[in-house]
Amino acid sequence: MMDRPALAAIWPPTAAVAALAGHNPKSPMQAIREKCLDCTGYQPSEVARCESVICPLWPFRAGKHPYTASALKKAALDASFEKTGAVEGES
Numbered sequence: 079m080m081d082r083p084a085l086a087a088i089w090p091p092t093a094a095v096a097a098l099a100g101h102n103p104k105s106p107m108q109a110i111r112e113k114c115l116d117c118t119g120y121q122p123s124e125v126a127r128c129e130s131v132i133c134p135l136w137p138f139r140a141g142k143h144p145y146t147a148s149a150l151k152k153a154a155l156d157a158s159f160e161k162t163g164a165v166e167g168e169s
Contacts, residue, residue, distance in 0.1 A: 111141035 080098055088095045093103070114135060118124035125139050137144045
């Protein structure tokens with residue numbers, strides 16, 4: 079088993095090095111969500127209320143990528159819907 083300094087010295091880390099360090103495979107979004115939970119003491123409600131808007135991970139804290147084409151399209155539709163002043167349930 080390699081010690082922490084030896085593992086940390088391997089750059090860039092490979093999947094094998096990450097496994098040696100005790101990490102399981104995960105997506106970048108899962109890793110970001112885990113970091114947000116770590117930052118808030120593993121309190122999901124605190125992740126939702128996070129006010130650290132300058133944190134580069136803040137837009138991703140819900141475990142979803144806000145800049146995908148589908149997310150941007152949905153945001154544009156939501157904004158368009160809000161501009162019309164339509165109320166939910168009206169036809």
